[in-house]
Amino acid sequence: MALRIDIRQDAEGAIRQAVDVLASAEPVALPTETVYGLAADATAAAAITRIYEAKGRPRFNPLICHMSDLAMAERYAVFDPVSRRLAEAFWPGPLTLVLPLRPGSDIHPLATAGLDTVGIRVPKGFAGDLIRAFGRPLAAPSANTSGKISATDADHVEADLGNRIRLILDAGPSDVGVESTIVKVENGEMRLLRPGGLAAADIERVAGQRLKRKRAASAAIEAPGMLASHYAPGAxxxxxxxxxxxxxxxxxxxxxxxxxxxxxxxxxxxxxxxxxxxxxxxxxxxxxxxxxxxxxxxxxxxxxxxxxxxxxxxxxxxxxxxxx
Structure with a gap:
């Protein structure tokens, strides 16, 4: 069964323990402001493989790569002017931007499902501190069995994945409660790939343009949360x-x-x-x-x-x- 640490009691100790687990190419369940994530080194094939195995997640479904700040994100992806404006306005926060990979990027193709783009987010609070301490981006889908209800507290994670992972970091219930909003900018126009914890109207206000909604359900998977059946209970x-x-x-x-x-x-x-x-x-x-x-x-x-x-x-x- 996974070790569970309450970060509200010992954040520094939790970071040390988590960095050790991450450095061994194992995933860690960690709290973010949106939902709990199952995080592992986004640059290591073995680590990403263990995310897919723990979740039972199909490997054609890309993972969001979490960064400590905009400066780290710029080392791995190329920002157009609109995406940069959104990042400066809403990071850290519940916004994921799908961006072209920077040539020579260390993010492993398993994290991007072989695409030439990558979904990037800068989370608030403890998750950002952990990434900064680890020094590399973390690929982190939601900490639940693939297709099932996302986890918004450590109890959910423990009940679902507790016998498949080594470490669960507990910060109580997630503040936002739904995953990040995912936006992709193409030819200067914004496209909404997944609605989420940042309202479309707030994005449109900052960008000064309307968000186009995603293509039909039959379109290729470009980002997490685009499968037709997802977030499903047993009932x-x-x-x-x-x-x-x-x-x-x-x-x-x-x-x-x-x-x-x-x-x-x-x-x-x-x-x-x-x-x-x-x-x-x-x-x-x-x-x-x-x-x-x-x-x-x-x-x-x-x-x-x-x-x-x-x-x-x-x-x-x-x-x-x-x-x-």
Missing amino acids: SVRLDATDVAAGEALIRFGQHPVAGEKEAAIVLNLSPGGDLSEAAANLFAFMKRADASGAASIAFTTIPDEGLGEAINDRLRRAAAPRS
């Missing part, structure tokens, strides 16, 4: 519910009651006050609680498709998609 997922069947789990948003909820297996409310930030922070934890209720189906009421609601609805549509 089936039903969206835009106006009623709930007896024994079904219900996850609500806002104050309006739902017909039949007294007979539901469990009733959870992402945000009674209709706050999308609160809803995003609760999303994955509540999905796990509903799944653990034993219900065969989880019903979600409608969530506004604006601000962080775009990211929430993206996760729910993928959770509800047909599964292979």
Whole structure:
């Protein structure tokens, strides 16, 4: 079983222990402001292979490479003017930029799934400190079995991956609760590959232009989170519910009651006050609680498709998609 260290009690000791594990080409589960990540040396084939093995993740699905700051990111990728403006405005934070690899970059092709681009993010807080101490970028998808619900606290990681990894770093619940927003700039135009913890409107305000939405689901995988079925609980997922069947789990948003909820297996409310930030922070934890209720189906009421609601609805549509 993985060793678990509370970084709120001993951050320096946690960094020393984590650097030792990372240097041995093993992954470490670490907290970020978005979700918990399963991090390993982005320049080492053996380390990246162990991420894929621990998660059961398909190797055509690229990994985000996390940097300590913009200066480190510039050593591995080429920034166009729009991407640089976004990085300066939102890093550290929940924004990933897909950029051309710099010639001679040490990032291993396993991390980029063989693409000539790389997704880069600078996380807030402890994760950035750990990368700085390690001195190399960390490839870090979410710390969960591939395709399943992302982990937003150390308990989730331990229950899912605790017998497959050596070290879990615990910082309590994630602040944002959904993964980063992923943007790619092509010919000066921004394209949204995955909505996430940074609202599209904030990106558009800084860039002074509109974000184009990603291509059809049949398009090639360019970034994490683009698979049609993803973020899925064991139970089936039903969206835009106006009623709930007896024994079904219900996850609500806002104050309006739902017909039949007294007979539901469990009733959870992402945000009674209709706050999308609160809803995003609760999303994955509540999905796990509903799944653990034993219900065969989880019903979600409608969530506004604006601000962080775009990211929430993206996760729910993928959770509800047909599964292979």
